[in-house]
Amino acid sequence: MTESTTTPRPQPGTDGGTSAGLEVLTFDLHGEVFALEATTVQEILDMIPATRVPGADHFVESDINFRGRVIPLSDLRLAFGMTRSRNSPEARIVVIEMPIAGETTLVGLRTDGVREVTTLSDACREPPPSVGMRWRPDYIRALFRQDDEFIVLPDLDAIFAADLSGPGGRLRPAN
C-alpha cells in the first residue's frame, strides 16, 4: 500500500541554488503547477488512507503511516485558499523532509498529480505580482515562467510556521 512509484534523487553536485538554476519536482495542485526543491523530496506515494487528527489545523489535519513512522499529511490547497475536490487517480503524496521548529521532520504533501523533475533557471524567475494575486504573498518563495506556464515555489517554512503559531491545535468541547 505504501509502494513508491518513483524516487527522484538528484545527482550529486546538482542540488538547488547553483547558477544553472534550481532542480525541482513539479506537481499539480488544483489546476496550478507547483514545485518543490528536489533535494527535499524523499518519496512519492500513492494515496493511502489518512487518519484525521481532531483539533489539528485544517491544512495538516491528518497523519499517515510512512514506513512505520507517523507523519503529518498536509493539504496545501487549503493554505492557498483552494477548494477541495475528489482525488483523481493521479493524486499522489509527496513526502519531503524539512526543518520544523529546529527539528528535521518528514511531512507528506497531497498533490493532484506529480509531473517531472526539472531545472528552473534563474532567468525565468519572476517577482510575485503585487496585485492580482489571490494568495498570501509570504507563502510564495518564487514564481517561475516556463513554457508559458507559471510554476509556483511555495515557502513551506512560512506556511508551517503559520501553522505552529496559528490559532488551531486546540480542542473545544462542543456543547
Next chain:
Amino acid sequence: MTPDPTETFRIEAAELFEQIEQGLLDLMQDLDNRELVNAVFRGLHTLKGSGAMFGFDALAAFTHHCESTFDALRRGDTPVTADVAGAVLGACDHMHALVDAPGAPGQEEHGATLLAALRAALERAGSAAPLEHMSAPTGTGWRLRFSLPPDSMANGTNPLALLTELRDLGEARVRADLSALPPLEALDPMQLHVGWEVELRTSAPRAAIDDVFIFVMDTVDLRIDSLPPADQPAPVGPDVALGPAPTGSPADPAADSRWSRPAENVRVPAERLDEMMDRVGELVIAQSRLGQVATARDDLPLRAISEEMERLSGELRDTMMVLRMVPVSTLFGRFRRLVHDLAHETGKAIELATDGENTEVDKTVIERLADPLVHLVRNAVDHGLESPSERGAAGKSSAGRIRLSARQEGGEVIIRIIDDGRGIDRARLRARAEEAGLVLPGQALSDGELLQLIFQPGFSTAAAVTSLSGRGVGMDVVKRTIESLRGSIDLRSTPGEGSEIALRIPLTVAIIGGLLVRVGEGRYVIPLAAVEECLELPLEQDRRSQGRAFISLRERLVPFLRLRDLFATGTEPDPHQKMVVVSTGTERVGLVVDQIIGNHQTVIKSLSRLHAGIETFSGATILGDGSVALILDVAHLVAAGQQEEARMRRTA
C-alpha cells in the same frame, strides 16, 4: 566513519568525574578512609594522564594541582579535611568546563581563583606540603632504573608517559638502556626492548616515584637508589628527549591500564537503540498484520509460520526492552552532589540515603525523571527539612534525613523521596489555597484532597521564595511530567515527622497495552492502565444528558465527555453508545465512544512537531491494517472533564 578520539576521551572523562565526585562526597563523610583518598587520587591521575594524551593540556595542567593535593593527602603530609575535599570538588566543575569547552574565555582566571581557594584550604588544614612540586631544590634526588616486560606496549603501557611524569617531579636526566636490544633481524617492533636509567633531582619523596609506576607496579622491574647529597651529577648518556618511541610504534593511544580491562560491556549510542526499537516496533506491527491474514485463511502452514513469527517477535521485543533498561543508580548518583550543594546553600545538615539503586528502568523514563526528582529533592530540603536548631528543639537529630528509594512492583517502578522534616502544615496549605482561589473558605476537603492541592498550577507554600524552589513553577510541572510517563504521584505527610512522595512509573514507555475504540470513523487507543471499566450508556441517560454530562456510578457522579462531539466527527452516533471510564488516581471521567473494539498491544510513536500542540493525544500507533490510530492523553481528558464538572457546578 571513525569515532573522534576526543569524543572517546570525553566519555571516559565523564565517568572519571563521576567517580571522583562520588569519591570526594564519600570522603567528606568519612575523612579517615584511605581507600577513598586513593580512589580519588587514581581518578585525578588518570584524568590528567588521558587529558594530556588527547591534547587537553589546560585540563592536564589544572588537574595536576588537584592530583598533587591528593597525593599529599595520600602520603599523610596533609590531614584530610572536608574543606580540602570541598575545594577539590569545586575544582571538578572547572575541569568539566575544560573538557567541554577548552579555551573558553576567562577559564584561566577562574582556574587561578579555584587554585587559590584550594591553597587556602590546604593552609587551613596545616599542610606540610606545598601545593605544587615546583622547581624542586637540587641537591638530593633519586637514581632509578626500570624496565618493563617486552609485551607491555601491546598491553597498553606507554613508557614515554612514565618518563614525562618523572620529569614533572624535577630535573631529570634520562638514559636509555639498550643492552637488551636484539639484532635488527630479530627485532619485533611490537615489543619493548629498552630500559631506562633516570637521574632525578627532586625533593619529592620516594612515594612520589612509586606513584608514577602505580599502574605498572606488578610488572615493572624498578630499582631506586637515593642520590648522594653532594651533587656532581654522575655522567649519564645522552638525553632521550620526547622522541619517537624507540620501537617505532605509532603514538600509542593506550597510555594506561584501562585498555587492559576485560571488555564486558559494549557502549552503544542511544540513538542506535532507539532506531532498533523502532524496527522492532515495526516488526511487531508487521507480525500482527501477518497474523490477521493468516487467521483469515484456511492455510495451516501459513498459520504455523505466523505463530512462530509471533513468538519470535514477542521475544525480540522483550529482549529489546531489557537492552533499554538502565539501573536507577545512574539517576540517584547525581543527587549526592545536589544534596551536598543544597546543604551548603541552606546551611542545613543533610544525610542522603539511597536504596534499590539496582532497580532497572527504561532509559527514556530515567532521562525524563531527572528533572522532577531534582525538584522534589530540592523541595524536601528547602520546605521539608528544618534548620539544625529547629530540629534540636523538636528532639530530632541535627542532620535532616532524605531517603531515595526505588523498587519494582509488577510492571511499575516505585520511586520514593522521604524526608524526616517538618511535614506539610495543613493550615498553611489551606490558607494558601484559599488565597489562590483554589478552594472556597469553609469548603470541606479530605486530607488527601487537601494535599493534592499542592499539585495545582501556581501553588507554592513557601512563605519566602528562595533561590532553590518555590517559584510557583513546580509541583504541577512535576505531576504533568510523571503523568506524561503514564505514572502517578502520591503524597503522604505527617506534621512534625516528615513527608513521603511516591512516584509510580511504568517500566517502559515504548509499548503499552491499549483499548482500541471507534469514534465516528476514527479509531483511537486508550491506555489500558487508565481504564477502570466499560459500560453501555443507558439510553435514557444518553437522552437526558444532552444538557448535563454526568452519570451516577456507584453513588458517585462521574462527568463524561462525548468524544464524537469533542472530535467533531460529523457522523450519526451509533444507537448504543459505550462509555469507557478512565481515571488518574482519584479523578474519573467517562469517555463516550461509538464502539469498543478490544485490546491492542500499542507501539507508541510520537506525533510530529506540527501536531505537538494538540494536548488531547499523547502519541499515535500503527494498527494491524497499516493505518494510524491516535492515543488519547487520559490525564488531559480527565482535566478537561474536571473543568467541565466545575463549570457545571457553578452554573447549577
